Amino acid sequence: MNSTERRLKNELKRKRIEIMYETTEIFKKNCEPCAMKDYDSLEACLNCPTYKQLRKLGTDLLNLSAQEKGGELHHLKESLLGTLTPDKYRKMKKAGLTDIKIAIKLNTSDYHLKMWKKEHIVKEKYSKLADFTVEEYKSLKAQKYTEKEIADMKKVAVSTLFDWRKEQNLA
Numbered sequence: 001m002n003s004t005e006r007r008l009k010n011e012l013k014r015k016r017i018e019i020m021y022e023t024t025e026i027f028k029k030n031c032e033p034c035a036m037k038d039y040d041s042l043e044a045c046l047n048c049p050t051y052k053q054l055r056k057l058g059t060d061l062l063n064l065s066a067q068e069k070g071g072e073l074h075h076l077k078e079s080l081l082g083t084l085t086p087d088k089y090r091k092m093k094k095a096g097l098t099d100i101k102i103a104i105k106l107n108t109s110d111y112h113l114k115m116w117k118k119e120h121i122v123k124e125k126y127s128k129l130a131d132f133t134v135e136e137y138k139s140l141k142a143q144k145y146t147e148k149e150i151a152d153m154k155k156v157a158v159s160t161l162f163d164w165r166k167e168q169n170l171a
Helices: 003-031 048-069 085-093 099-105 108-125 134-142 147-154 158-167
Strands: none
Touching: 003 048, 085 099, 085 108, 099 108, 134 147, 147 158
């Protein structure tokens, strides 16, 4: 490695470290005190200017690495995750797309897709049990109904009823 290459490599390293520090400072200043950080909702972050700033810095980091390796530069694309609906997600899955491919198609990360699924798909899983109360469940159990009979009454799978029980701290 000649002196020009070494100087370029050191400059790229310095820029990467600078971006990492900037990212940490932005996160500490804006994300840690944010009231929305305790929510599992991704929509709050997607509309936040800090989120967009952090995504741009992430893209800058990717480009520095690509530049160092002589690879393809990345361009920050707007995430299309906000356009996804549970029906669209199911259609993509039926078409054979994996979650990684869906995330790429939506210009988002697999982590953000996972958070979206947690919010939209899991909630939907219990929609048939939305009116079902703990008291109603206990009453049916007191009348000696089995889990299978209760699940059949509510038109859900037994596993869904078990998951609901777990969520209600009845397991």
